[in-house]
Amino acid sequence: MKNWKRMNCCHLLNQRLIASFVVNMSRLNMYVFKIHIRICVSILQIVILQNLCFTKFIHLYLQNQKEQVTPRKLSRGQFWLKLEAEGTYQCTVTGLIFDVTKAAVIKYSVLSWSKYADYVKKPWIVGGPIFDVSCDSASVLTCIQFPHSLSLNDHESDMTFKVLHIKSTGPAIEPSVDHSMTHVKWHVSSLSPVGPVIQTQEPVHYNGAVILYKVVNNHPSLSFRVYVATNNDSFIKDISNAVKHSDKKFIKIDKPPVCKKQLQDGKRYRLISESEAEITPEEIEFVDGSLLKLKSYFEVYLEQPMEFTLSLIELESEEIVWKAKLRECDWILHDQNKNERKRNTISNRRRKSSNSLSDEEFYNKRLKDGTKAKTTLTDQQLMTLAKKMGKDWKEIGIECLKLEMKDIQQIQAKEEEVNVHKFLMLEKWRKGEKSNGTAQNLYDSLKDHVSYEIIQILEGFL
Known part of the structure; x- marks a missing residue:
């Protein structure tokens, strides 16, 4: 009995252990x-x-x-792009970025900020080049990204980015959609001159460029202009135009232009030469001269032709901002090619003249042509030119004929047909030039900016 109880207890314990397990x-x-x-x-x-x-x-x-696209360059300084489908495209020449919803043809050109200086008031300053853009279907072009010349680094949070939009009704500061280290994005509201502007309380840092030109003359000495600029197509185009319209003749010296350190607004810089050279002025205080009609520069003079090195130094840190070595081959080859072309041209003219005209006839023709070129353009000739001008006539008036925006607005205020507006613009130029309102003077002003057809008409007036 006892054994049975023990066995029962063990069984119950095992069951509990199993249940617990x-x-x-x-x-x-x-x-x-x-x-x-x-x-x-x-x-x-x-x-x-x-x-x-x-x-x-x-x-x-x-x-x-972004699909990289290379534009076709038109005779009047414009760029032409044919975009085949919807997408984002970047111009390899200007850096402009276009967003289109379908196939489109876009024309655009770099303008000068100095023509719109009255519209950029403090605290706003220029942020990059200004462009005139047109599209065959305006609604297709939804956004444009404009390249800026600013070095943002840690200063981005202190800046406000917008665009100056020159409308037919007047200038307007419009908001940007976004910005990056290289571009300012703008939603297209209408197509007319537009460029990026910024507002900041901090010193502005720019991506800089140094542009070199050499005086062309018969002297053995060397003379150069050295421009220190923001890396801004509008600024650089102004420099090119200033050199082109100078009393002296220049050639551009191709050296890497980009500064290896940012230029800072208000800081002082000095240009030095390893060889003995006269440099005037000795130093400059850097400012963005985009809005100025006259661009400042260093003048470098060497009495004897030789190789030499130029360096741009930031005075505060004594760091080299830009450096280039200039060699005789940088300008000798250009001079040789120029002289060769000149000899060929003179030879061809002499050959043609001797075959077609006697000496007396040739002299009389030159005398007559010279008198014709010095005659002031008539109203009929101006109207002929006006009828051939395109939609960019206002930009031509401001950029090439040195008119102000207010002159264009006064002309447009008159309720006349558009060809009459173009004629009035040309007439205002002629009045301003007085006795110099000649076909030759107008030809010199327009030759790089208008269509081949207008050039042919002007050549017929010479």
């Missing part, structure tokens, strides 16, 4: 299961996050994909 194993399994669930959820969250990041990365990557 089963319960504990169940709890353990539930705990492990929960851990497994948590691990799976964490892995799933990581996968989802990775997918979201990857999707965002792909979206940003596709957003930043």
Whole structure:
């Protein structure tokens, strides 16, 4: 009996142990299961996050994909692009970026900020080149990104980016959509001259460029102009025009122009030469001269032709901002080619003249042509030219004929047909030039900016 009781107790104890073991194993399994669930959820969250990041990365990557396109250059200084389909396209020459919703033809040109200086008032300053853009279907061109000449670095948060839009109704400061380290994005409201402007309380840092020109003459000495500019197409175009219209003749010396350190507004810089040279002025205080009609420069003079090195130094830090070595071959080859072309031209003219005209006839023709070229243009001739001008006549008036925006606005205020407006613009130029309102003078002003057809008409007036 006692043995039976003992066996019964053992059996009950075993049952309890087994039940306890089963319960504990169940709890353990539930705990492990929960851990497994948590691990799976964490892995799933990581996968989802990775997918979201990857999707965002792909979206940003596709957003930043821009097809590089090279424009055709027209005779009047304009660029011409034919875009075949919807997309984002970047001009390889100017850096402009266009967003279009379908195929489009876009024309654009770099303008001078100095013509619109009255409209850039403090605290606003120029941020990059100003462009005149037109499109065959304005609604197709949705956004334009303008290159800026600023070095942002840590100063980006202190700046406000907008654009100056020169409308037919007058100038307006319009908001930008976005900006990057290189561009300011603007949603197209209408097509007319537009350029980026900024507002900041901090000193402005610019991406700089140094542009070199050599005086062409018969003297053995060397004379150069050295321009220190922002890397801004409008500024650089102004320099080119200033050199072109100078009383002296120049050739551009091709050296790497980009400064290896940013130029800072208000800081002083000195140009030095390793060879003995006269440099005037000795130093300059840098300012962005985009709005100025007259651009400042260093004049470098060497009595004897030789190789020499020029360096631009920031006075405060004594760091070299830009450096270039100039060699005789940089300008001798140009002079040789120029002389060769001149000899060929003179030879061809002499050959043609001797075959077609006697000496007396040739002299009389030159005398007559000279008198004709000095005659002031008539109203009839101005109207002939006016009828051939395109939609860019206002820009031509401001950029080439030195008229002000207010002159154009006064002309447009008159309720006349557009060809009459063009004629009145030409007439105002003629009045301003007085006795110099000649075909030759107008030809010299327009030759790089108007169509081949207008050039032919002007040549017929000479």
